[in-house]
Amino acid sequence: MRWLALALLLGLVGAGARAAPPANAFPDVARAYWVEVNGQPVWAGASDERLPMASLAKLMTALLxxxxADLDQTLAVSDAAARATGSRIGLRAxxxxxxxxxxxxxLVRSANDACxxxxxxxxGDLASFVAMMNARAATLGLHDTRFANACGHDAPGQASSVRDLARLARxxxxxxxxxxxxxRTHVGFRSPGGRDFAMDTTNALLLQFDGALGIKTGYTPGAGRCLVALARxxxxxxxxxxxHAPDRWWDTVALLELGFDHARRSRHPSP
Structure with missing residues (x-):
């Protein structure tokens, strides 16, 4: 498996990890990837290529x-939300x-109907919200990012880069x-109408990786498997x-471990 090969590279990568520009040390892990250690980019591939981002788009929705927004308010579920496809919790119009x-x-279940x-x-409507998303992206300097919908569905023009998504995640x-x-690994609540909802996270790292903090998973046919992961x-x-990562879980685990090894080696460089 590729993650084993990555792990075997610990010594090699650590020795050269102090190079300033991000090195594309792992070109096979994804169509595009980005690794930051303590806020500094260390490794990256196709860092500015504009690609579909799937549900990573929900990070901008969440940010806005x-x-x-006053999240203490209640709202009426729109007809369009009740018809949302993909991951959903079964909201009714x-x-x-x-x-x-x-x-x-x-965020926890990546529910498109909730989004x-x-x-x-x-x-007020989807088009107005998407305009807000694109305006906020501009203020953040996300030059490779353009939203066409709020939830990450494949759509013409909906794309971002791993560099931009790292900035957005921060x-x-x-x-x-x-x-x-x-x-959070689990969410449960009762609606004002008395319906009970319970759901587990889509982020397997929260349950399996020491130090995992989040943050978002995504998948569509056009984007493939996507992930933003942060660990401390x-x-x-x-x-x-x-x-577009073929094996996002194991390869992300390996990259996280390599990142922590890089941090240790940076503090205690070999003579």
């Missing part, structure tokens, strides 16, 4: 909501839901509401972004 519960479902309900509510994780939600051990943090 965390920054400017017209039912009342707390925005905070839908926010959790959107669309929030976008329609906060933006800004999103600075929001306590987002950071706290993406770290002691004073060290490693951020990995993967787009």
């Amino acid at each position: 909501l965390a920054e400017s 017209g039912e009342r839901m707390r925005a905070s519960d839908l926010f959790d479902a959107m 669309r309900a929030l976008a329609d509510w906060h933006g 800004v999103a994780m600075a929001q306590p509401r987002i950071a706290g939600t993406v770290a 051990r002691g004073d060290d943090e490693v951020l990995v972004v993967m787009l």
Whole structure:
């Protein structure tokens, strides 16, 4: 498996890890990838290529909501949200839901119906919300990023780069509401109408990787398997972004471990 090959490279990569520009040391892990160690890019491949991002788009949706929405409000589920495809929690058109519960479902379970309900509510309609997403991307300097919908469905023009997504992830994780939600392994709530909802995270790393903090998974036929992962051990943090990754879980585990090894070696370089 490729992750074993990556692990065997620990010594080689560590020895050359102090080079300033990100090196494409692992070209087979994904169509595009990005690894930061303590905020500094270390390895990357196709870092500025514009690619479909699947549900990683929900990070921008979450950022807008965390920054400017009153998540204590209740909302009526739109018809379009009730018809949303892909991952969903089974919302019904017209039912009342707390925005905070839908926010959790959107990030923990990647629920497209929850995402669309929030976008329609906060933006007034999907087109207006997408315009807000693109305006916020511009203020963040995400030059390779363009949104066509709020939830990450494949669509003409919907694309980002791993460099941009790393930046977006950092800004999103600075929001306590987002950071706290993406770290959750399970969400359960009762709607104002008395329906019970329970869901587990889509992020397997939260249950299996020491130090995992989140943050978002994604998959569509056009984007393939995507992942943004952040982990912390002691004073060290490693951020990995993967787009169109054939084996995102094992390869991300290997890249995270390599990142922590890089941090250790940077503090204690070989003579």
